[in-house]
Amino acid sequence: MKGVFITGAASGIGLAAVRRFAAEGWRVAAADIDADSLRRNLADIDGVDALLAVDISDRVALEAAFAEADRLTGGLVCVVANAGIHARNTVLTITDDELDRLLRVNVVGTVNTLRCAATLLAGREGAAVVLTSSDQAFIGKPGNFGYGLTKGAIAQMTRTAALELAARGIRVNAVCPATVDTPLVEKIFADASAAGGGDIDSMWAEERALFPLGRTCTPAEAADAIYFLGAQATFCTGSLLKVDGGLTAG
Numbered sequence: 001m002k003g004v005f006i007t008g009a010a011s012g013i014g015l016a017a018v019r020r021f022a023a024e025g026w027r028v029a030a031a032d033i034d035a036d037s038l039r040r041n042l043a044d045i046d047g048v049d050a051l052l053a054v055d056i057s058d059r060v061a062l063e064a065a066f067a068e069a070d071r072l073t074g075g076l077v078c079v080v081a082n083a084g085i086h087a088r089n090t091v092l093t094i095t096d097d098e099l100d101r102l103l104r105v106n107v108v109g110t111v112n113t114l115r116c117a118a119t120l121l122a123g124r125e126g127a128a129v130v131l132t133s134s135d136q137a138f139i140g141k142p143g144n145f146g147y148g149l150t151k152g153a154i155a156q157m158t159r160t161a162a163l164e165l166a167a168r169g170i171r172v173n174a175v176c177p178a179t180v181d182t183p184l185v186e187k188i189f190a191d192a193s194a195a196g197g198g199d200i201d202s203m204w205a206e207e208r209a210l211f212p213l214g215r216t217c218t219p220a221e222a223a224d225a226i227y228f229l230g231a232q233a234t235f236c237t238g239s240l241l242k243v244d245g246g247l248t249a250g
């Protein structure tokens with residue numbers, strides 16, 4: 001029996017990853033700060049052994065959640081550090097609060113998850129961690145100053161942690177999606193629309209037109225890449241896997 005710990009499991013990419021691992025017979029520990037959404041969205045998924053309401057930026061609470069997940073799943077071998085937040089800002093407009101929040105959740109929260117995994121998974125057969133970076137590991141995007149810098153940090157921690165944890169038998173890779181159709185992106189477009197930026201359908205159409213494949217990514221496609229890195233890619237470590245429909249290939 002193999003257990004996987006997935007953060008940000010109540011929505012979007014994390015929820016799709018829960019479905020994918022569970023469909024492959026894994027025992028899933030699903031963690032999210034939003035307890036209500038966890039209960040509501042995961043109720044019908046077989047294979048979920050633990051619903052853990054936890055803030056990844058709280059290291060002590062996260063360590064307790066990992067211990068609980070390890071017990072309830074029968075033993076974790078894979079960790080998916082997926083939870084993250086977005087805010088729109090530029091180098092000129094970012095506030096101290098926004099910068100602090102983005103760093104605390106996306107960087108400190110991901111480091112916390114990685115450190116818990118590094119301790120718990122050491123020496124376990126098939127041990128793997130999948131971090132969640134983005135296309136912004138490779139390109140800059142105006143209006144994403146704070147978010148982009150956190151995703152660049154996650155790309156860098158992937159490389160160094162992969163080297164540092166190889167001797168413990170733990171692979172560390174990152175998935176780097178471009179626009180995925182999730183509540184995170186829906187909120188970005190809704191906020192832009194409310195601020196007078198036009199209608200939401202036109203924004204999606206403009207977004208799709210940016211992609212060589214002519215469309216954005218589905219949560220299931222992002223979860224496929226996570227599953228590949230976490231469960232199948234046994235000779236990959238330190239990799240940044242683009243899931244971007246060709247967006248950053250040019």
Ligand SMILES: NC(=O)c1ccc[n+]([C@@H]2O[C@H](COP(=O)([O-])OP(=O)(O)OC[C@H]3O[C@@H](n4cnc5c(N)ncnc54)[C@H](O)[C@@H]3O)[C@@H](O)[C@H]2O)c1
Binds near residue numbers: 032086135
């Ligand atoms: N959607 C995209 O286009 C896209 C592209 C590239 C990377 N990503 C990354 O993928 C990840 C998932 O994004 P999504 O689009 O599915 O977002 P989402 O908003 O749909 O889901 C994110 C989940 O993380 C949870 N979360 C937020 N802060 C948390 C915290 N402190 N502790 C625990 N859980 C927390 C939320 O409650 C939510 O359920 C994020 O790291 C995001 O940056 C998303």
